[in-house]
Amino acid sequence: MPVVVDESNGMEKLVLKSEQGAIAEVYLHGAHVVSWQDATGKDLMFTSKQAIFKPPKAIRGGVPVCFPQFGQLGPLGQHGFARNTKFDLLQETADSATLVLKAVGDEDEKYPYPFELTVRVQLGQQGDAPTFTQEVAANNTGSEEMSFTAALHTYFKISAIGNVAVSGLDGVTYTDSLQGGQRMQQSGDVIFDQEVDRIYLAVPDSGVQISDSGSGAVFEVHKAGFPDAVVWNPWVAKAQAMADFGDEEYKEMLCIEPAVAGSGPYKLAPGQTWSGSQTLVYKAA
Ligand SMILES: O=P(O)(O)OC[C@H]1O[C@@H](O)[C@H](O)[C@@H](O)[C@@H]1O
Secondary structure, eight states: OOOOOOOTTTOOEEEEEEETTTTEETTTTTTEEEEEEEEEOBBOOBBBBTTSSSTSOOOSSSBBBSSOOOTSSSSSSSOSOOOOOOOOOEEETTTTTTEEEEEEEEESSOOOOOEEEEEEEEEEEEEEEEEEEEEEEEEEOOOSSSSEEEEOOEEEEOOGGGOOOOOOOSOOOEEEGGGTEEEEOOOOOOSSSSOOEEEEEEEEEHHHHHHHHTOEEEEEEEEEEEEEEEEEEEEEHHHOOOOSSSTTTGGGGGEEEEEESTTOOEEEEEOOEEEEEEEEEEOOO
């Protein structure tokens, strides 16, 4: 699998292909997945038309890897620095369906803990449904305990925000980031008619799904190692405030983010490794 330079922005990327014809593009910058398409070429992930492809800016869309910090839950800048770190290709499979990227986190003033971070991306198939699996593993290579929060900040492409419902969170406690972290309990499905920015705590590993009544499609989100799930849609005002996001684009995306957030931070002893993963299954109508 050759590293190719994306002619539109000069950035290095790898293109994964499943046996059935699904495709995912992964930039070395941030190990950032920027697209996942089914065999018909339909985009299953959202990336903004105004995304800025210029390191160290993180790319608006796909799956930014948030590590070693989710959001503002720690001393670092928003969502940590992995999404702004250059990764190298560590491994790939001959069938082009799997790759592993690796980065080394150097000691820095605000986060004096050296670590290795690997990100594995794999395309597969379950019956007729294309699958996307992503695993992140962090190894503490230093001599002190390190603590972290994290997320796989996944932007799903949807037909229209008013058409989607997120199930599998009924009864789950969440902290509402728009209400100063106030604890609430979800009742029924999550639907969207205003800005939503929530950290659902101790979410079951399987059962969360996005149903899109516009397309008839369903995304299943299966996770492991990540206790929490963030649900985010910026709605009108925040969309207008983000320079790298179109004013109307909130209508066509939704983020569901397996995370170590409100249930964290997690601690890693020297030599210890933590891993977290998600598998997304796209069931077309
Ligand atoms: O603009 P960023 O740094 O990519 O963050 C986007 C959003 O990411 C979400 O995970 C956060 O819960 C939101 O609060 C935040 O606005």
